[in-house]
Amino acid sequence: MRKTMNGGRRAPKIGDVARAAGVSVATVSRALSAPDKLKSETREKVMAAVAELGYTPNSVARQLRVGSSRLVLVIVPRRTNPPFFSEVLHGIDVTLAEAGYVLITGYMEGREHDLRLIELAASGHVAGLLTISGELPRAPGRSILDAGLPAVAVCADPKVDGLPAVLLDDERAAAMQVEHLLSLGHRRLFYVSGPAGNYNEVTRHRGIVRAIEKAGLGRNALVEHRGDYTFAGGVAGADAYLALADRPTGVVCGNDESAIAFVKTVRAAGLRVPEDLSLIGFDGIELADFCEPTLSTIAQPRFALGATGARLLVDLLAGADRADLLPRSGKILMQGRLLARDSSRAAN
Amino acid sequence: MRKTMNGGRRAPKIGDVARAAGVSVATVSRALSAPDKLKSETREKVMAAVAELGYTPNSVARQLRVGSSRLVLVIVPRRTNPPFFSEVLHGIDVTLAEAGYVLITGYMEGREHDLRLIELAASGHVAGLLTISGELPRAPGRSILDAGLPAVAVCADPKVDGLPAVLLDDERAAAMQVEHLLSLGHRRLFYVSGPAGNYNEVTRHRGIVRAIEKAGLGRNALVEHRGDYTFAGGVAGADAYLALADRPTGVVCGNDESAIAFVKTVRAAGLRVPEDLSLIGFDGIELADFCEPTLSTIAQPRFALGATGARLLVDLLAGADRADLLPRSGKILMQGRLLARDSSRAAN
DNA sequence: ACCATTGATGTAATCGATTACAGAAGCTGT
DNA sequence: ACAGCTTCTGTAATCGATTACATCAATGGT
Incomplete structure (x- = not known):
């Protein structure tokens, strides 16, 4: 099998360029990597040959030599x-x-x-x-x-x-979720968490607990449910929420995906969002702005x-x-x- | 700056392995790439040295040599x-x-x-x-x-x-969309297309038109609306649909994203899916199975x-x-x- | 006019592997 | 014991670039 397909020509090497320009390979190399070390006349001669032949340095060889x-x-x-x-x-x-x-x-x-x-x-x-x-x-x-x-x-x-x-x-961001709902007047919160032991979950949980303490509310202002950041986890969280006798009016979800599942599930059960309960997600995925209702959330600065x-x-x-x-x-x-x-x- | 950080040791080269095993570099190379050319005794000596030193061939050098x-x-x-x-x-x-x-x-x-x-x-x-x-x-x-x-x-x-x-x-897949709705008894279809000139759109459009012809229905069985495969395009398509005096009961969408937007928009206008209209998307994205109602669609064999x-x-x-x-x-x-x-x- | 210095370019060693070729060692049959 | 094999291993050329060092020309100072 031929190595190249462009008309059988093999890729030009530094030696080909040197020959075409009438200089040495060292000069060609310098023209490309340290142009100001050359007389401009020489440099232009080399550049013309480079353009003429369509030369691209083989960076495998370069890498082997310079080691980077x-x-x-x-x-x-x-x-x-x-x-x-x-x-x-x-x-x-x-x-x-x-x-x-x-x-x-x-x-x-x-x-x-x-x-x-x-x-x-x-x-x-x-x-x-x-x-x-x-x-x-x-x-x-x-x-x-x-x-x-x-x-x-x-x-x-x-x-x-x-x-x-x-x-x-994460700690600060989770605190922001809580502060948002508290600032809207919600006094008891339901929390659909991430998986146990997960770094994000552990850190965010700390932020949530501290924000509640800081607001002077007791630990019973927070009802926790173990989730896993998935759609199914959001459904399960909503089921647990619906089964409560005295439901908190604020819901904090570990991420947007489970938040969307939560909303879908409680609406199917006849509750209205945000009339009956307020909810906030986490991540700021695109879909959070497309779903019904659009989702309050914490956007991560992804870029x-x-x-x-x-x-x-x-x-x-x-x-x-x-x-x-x-x-x-x-x-x-x-x-x-x-x-x-x-x-x-x-x-x- | 040191090149390596693991205690200052530099990465072992083939020569180091050769020395450690008491053989030549050629033998080391062969032990790795053509083991059956060596006496098993020699091979094992080399392999032991390779393991001992934690040698990985420098594939930059390899590539330069073998060219592939x-x-x-x-x-x-x-x-x-x-x-x-x-x-x-x-x-x-x-x-x-x-x-x-x-x-x-x-x-x-x-x-x-x-x-x-x-x-x-x-x-x-x-x-x-x-x-x-x-x-x-x-x-x-x-x-x-x-x-x-x-x-x-x-x-x-x-x-x-x-x-x-x-x-x-694409042509066959789009025909499947139409055949599905026709088989359910829908006799007039609304089509939210992809962008004009797009390869997928052109090909799928052909499939849709041919499927309708094949079913013996006239061209007026199909109402077309120019979309663009986006969420916003789906909303616009739904608005156009809602403005029709005599709405088809079947809707074919160019992709799932616009289909989800379409559903959301017509439901907000008081129509029920699938009671008032049946709809099919295209792509088979995860979300199509999570939305309300779950979306009929054509799944692409992505993997x-x-x-x-x-x-x-x-x-x-x-x-x-x-x-x-x-x-x-x-x-x-x-x-x-x-x-x-x-x-x-x-x-x- | 001559030596020192600077600047521009060329020569050849080098990176780390693969592999053609050569050479050594071990067998076989006579 | 030796030619003729086979099987295994070593030596050295090679891939295509970079760059230390050598070389050479030009310039300037005295």
């Missing part, structure tokens, strides 16, 4: 919320591109497959790593960090000790989370000192934004 | 439906991994950024290309195909002449589309003859599947 790559591998878990992460990826991509890097995504699927990602990282192709779930591919006796690549976690508490992270200030994480990695790759970029905790917290929409209104 | 890569670049347009494509990507990823390739995704953002992708392809890092929108990054005077990489389009009509493609049989496209590329990369893998049209068509749910029922 312009590729950043972003680890994306398979089981995740695509609309949410697509916007985070966008922020990462734009930031990396501005800094001259190329984003490549590696999906974590499972054991055998993930080994491939570890090898990719160890193989010298990749300059740095980002993970958007806090997790990294693992294999028995091997870690993707063995290769010594700089790495940053975005949007999640890193499962790896000491990994720098950029994430939402900014990705962009900030990527910026941090780029600075690390440039050799900046970790201590100069990060607080001692190793975590940069970003703030959520309250979107007050139709699913919440003043208690009567 | 195991990376496949998947071109993903930024403006696209993430939940839909994430499942397609999954199919691609699994298939490529089985064949020993690694998937990397490149997002198309716009001119300057896309140039980076062209350079990545020309740089020797990449073995082959997949596009999931039919489009490829372009820059003045350059095409990503100049590098001569094998390429395949999935899920879309290729905008590039002669690019092999794997896509849905299979990705897997089949990736399989095709892998075969091409292995040197298979294009003519042996593809029909003369250059397109492999896959069938949609009817999901009859609550939004459609027998006409009364």
Whole structure:
């Protein structure tokens, strides 16, 4: 099989350009990477030959020689919320591109497959790593960090000790959910949580409890129900809510997906939102603005989370000192934004 | 800056392994790529040293030497439906991994950024290309195909002449929408289309018209409204529908998103689905099963589309003859599947 | 007129693997 | 014991760029 298909011509190499321009390969290389070291006359001669032949440097060879790559591998878990992460990826991509890097995504699927990602990282192709779930591919006796690549976690508490992270200030954001409902006059709240032990859940739960304490309400102002951030979990939460004798008028959901399921379920049971109960979600997904009624929620700064994480990695790759970029905790917290929409209104 | 962080040790090279095992570099290389050419005793000695040192071959060097890569670049347009494509990507990823390739995704953002992708392809890092929108990054005077990489389009009509493609049989699928509603006894249909000129729209429209003709109904059995596959387009379509004096009882939507918007809008106007009108969407997105009422639709075989496209590329990369893998049209068509749910029922 | 200095370019070593070829070792049959 | 094989392993060329160092020309100062 021919290696190239464009008319049988093989890709031009630096030597071809040198010959065409009547100079040495060193001069061609310099024309491309350090143009001001050349006499402008020579430079133009080389550039003309480059354009003429359609030369693109073979960056595999370049990488082998200089030992550094312009590729950043972003680890994306398979089981995740695509609309949410697509916007985070966008922020990462734009930031990396501005800094001259190329984003490549590696999906974590499972054991055998993930080994491939570890090898990719160890193989010298990749300059740095980002993970958007806090997790990294693992294999028995091997870690993707063995290769010594700089790495940053975005949007999640890193499962790896000491990994720098950029994430939402979950405690504050959850407090904002509570404060919103309390400010509307609701005095008792129902909470559909995330899965037990989950970092987001633990942190947000703390924010909720503290906000209630701070408002001077007792612990019985909060009725909790264990959810799991899924649609089905929202349905189950609503069923539990409907079964209560004395229902709180405010509902805090762990995310928008379960909030939408909650609304759908209580409406099917004859309750009206927001007339009978006010509800607030978490995440700010697109759908939250399309559903009926539109959903009050806390929007995560998705683009900014990705962009900030990527910026941090780029600075690390440039050799900046970790201590100069990060607080001692190793975590940069970003703030959520309250979107007050139709699913919440003043208690009567 | 130190290159590695794992205690200052640099990554072991093939020479280090050779020394540790007391053999030559050629033997180490063979132990890894052609184990049966070695005496088992030697092989085990080498493998022990490999494990001991935690050696991973530098695939940048390998690639430079052998001239072939195991990376496949998947071109993903930024403006696209993430939940839909994430499942397609999954199919691609699994298939490529089985064949020993690694998937990397490149997002198309716009001119300057896309140039980076062209350079990545020309740089020797990449073995082959997949596009999931039919489009490829372009820059003045350059095409990503100049590098001569094998390429395949999935899920879309290729905008590039002669690019092999794997896509849905849109004409048949659209005909299935019509047949479903006709079989339920609806005799007049309202159609919320996709944007004018769009390949999917043109092809599906043909399927709809032919299905109606085949049923012996006249052209006036179909009322058409120009949509654009968005939520807002669905709202506008519903408004047009509501303004009709004599409303058809069957509604065909170009996709699920606009179908959901349509339902929401007509219900707000007091109509009931499916009591007053039956409706069918297109795509089979998750949400179609969560909304109220659950949406009848045509599910695209998303995983299979990705897997089949990736399989095709892998075969091409292995040197298979294009003519042996593809029909003369250059397109492999896959069938949609009817999901009859609550939004459609027998006409009364 | 000559040496020192600067600037521009060329020569060749280098990155870390793969692999053609050569050479060594072990067998077999006579 | 030796030619003729086979089987295994080692030596060194190679992939295409970058870059340290060498070379050469031009310039300036005295």
